[in-house]
Amino acid sequence: MLSEKSRPVIEATLPLVGSRIGEITADFYNRLFTAHPELLDGLFSRSNQRSGEQQKALAGSIAAFATHLVNNPGTLPEKVLSRIAHKHASLGIVEEQYGVVYEHLFAAIAADLADVITPEIAEAWTEVYWLMADALIKLEKDLYAAQANTRMWMPWRVVSKEAAGKDAMTFTLEPADETPITEAKPGQYVSVKVTLPDGLRQVRQYSLSGDAGTSRIFTTKLNDGGEVSTALHTAVEPGDILEISNPYGEITLKDEAGPVVLASAGIGCTPTASILRSLADTGTDRDVVVLHAERSMDSWALSGQMTADAARIDADLQLWLETPQAGAKEGFMSLREVDLPADASLYLCGPLPFMKKIRDEAIEAGIPATRIHYEVFGPDVWLAN
Missing domain, CATH: 2.40.30.10 (Translation factors)
Structure with a gap:
């Protein structure tokens, strides 16, 4: 883990680097794509570059990783790393590319912090980067080894x-x-x-x-x-x-007992619909609560599939619509309106503000954070916030 030599340096410089990491990552991507424009062809999203979402996600993951190393010596943030590794594997990221990222990321750090950076600071942050990179490389190799084939695409x-x-x-x-x-x-x-x-x-x-x-x-x-x-x-x-690509994603139905709550909004119903289908196909005896929020009934992409699958296992299906309709609650989803089963596991997907709100309400209702699983479409900017 982080060495005793580097830990006080990272602890002392984390507020400064954290305050500048957004500017550093923006410069990093400019340097990276100037040197390697081919990476925008079939790997990086230019839409996410234009919106700044990718920069926020990278900045958030670096800051979260460094903060964990300082606050939790001897451990790694496994959930953060697993989420990133699955995304990377779905894009076919390989070990050699981490060296390319290091070159341009640390050139951006050196340029942004030119007035304060010292060899000791550079060495400590280099250690942080390679701790994170090496952990991801190992996870990604394990994911590739678990495939039924050796192909990326x-x-x-x-x-x-x-x-x-x-x-x-x-x-x-x-x-x-x-x-x-x-x-x-x-x-x-x-x-x-x-x-x-x-x-x-x-x-x-x-x-x-x-x-x-x-x-x-x-x-x-x-x-x-x-x-x-x-x-x-x-x-x-x-x-x-x-x-x-091969299928990836660590937010999957856990092989455990106890009630299941599936909460989604908009097109976030896609992973919860897949989980619901698997519960219905196996004839589960677990208590299942299906919660979904939409603008209007005709906007619900998988209404027929989810309604039918919920009926097969007598799941409690509740719907919130911004446009009022009989049989649905009006407005935005709130778990305060739901009688949540004890010891439930919550699977959550939808727009980021929706997920933050529902996660907060779930914790308030007594669901442990360890039993709340969420999926983010696109770069995971939750970390950045």
């Missing part, structure tokens, strides 16, 4: 493309070659790579919304300004070939 053919509520589409795929299929767990996602009109390839992660196992069904919401969702909705048709 595989061709899958679009079998069907069907409307799923307002501005959403469900894509059903089949293998387009003989590559062995890695079985997906309920709640996991795949990365989908598309070629845009300007020839650049871009990647997004989409939760598998139907059966897990060897099937590949995902549902996408048309994102205003989003490049990949626009391409999928307007340019991809049945018969087309998409490149997709």
Whole structure:
């Protein structure tokens, strides 16, 4: 873990580096893409670069990792690392790329903190970086080793493309070659790579919304300004070939006893729908509560699937709509309106403000933080906040 030599240096400089890490990561990405513009083709998202989301996520993960090392000597922040490792594996990140990142990240640190940085400070932060990098490299190698194949990307053919509520589409795929299929767990996602009109390839992660196992069904919401969702909705048709990754994601249905609460908002229903489908298919005897929030009934992308699956296991299904409708609660979801079962595990997905609110209410209701599992679409800026 962090050496005794470096720990007081990191503790003393963490407030300064933390206050500057946003500017440092922005400069880092400028340096990285100037030196390696090819990384924007099929790896980094230029939409997330423009919005600043990727910079926030990187800054947050570095700050969270360093803070943990200072406050918890001898341990690593396993949840933070696992989440990042799954995202990296879904993009095909390899060990050699960590050296490239180090070169440009530390050039950005040296430039931003030129007035105060010393060899001791540089050495201590180098140790932090490689502790984090080495931990991620190990986790990612383990994830790759668990695949049923040795490939990063595989061709899958679009079998069907069907409307799923307002501005959403469900894509059903089949293998387009003989590559062995890695079985997906309920709640996991795949990365989908598309070629845009300007020839650049871009990647997004989409939760598998139907059966897990060897099937590949995902549902996408048309994102205003989003490049990949626009391409999928307007340019991809049945018969087309998409490149997709093996399935990843650590927010999966845990093999444990006790009640399950699935809470989602908007297109965040995709991973919870997959978990609900698996519970229904196994005929679970666990108490299941399904909570979903939407703008209007016609916006609920997977309403038919989730309603039917909830009925199969007599789950308690509750719906909140901003546009009033009979049978639904009006307004925004609140767990204060729900009789939560004791010892429940909560699976949570939706916009970040929604997840923060529901997580706070769940803890207030007595659900331990260790039993609250959340999935973030895109860069995990929760850490940055």
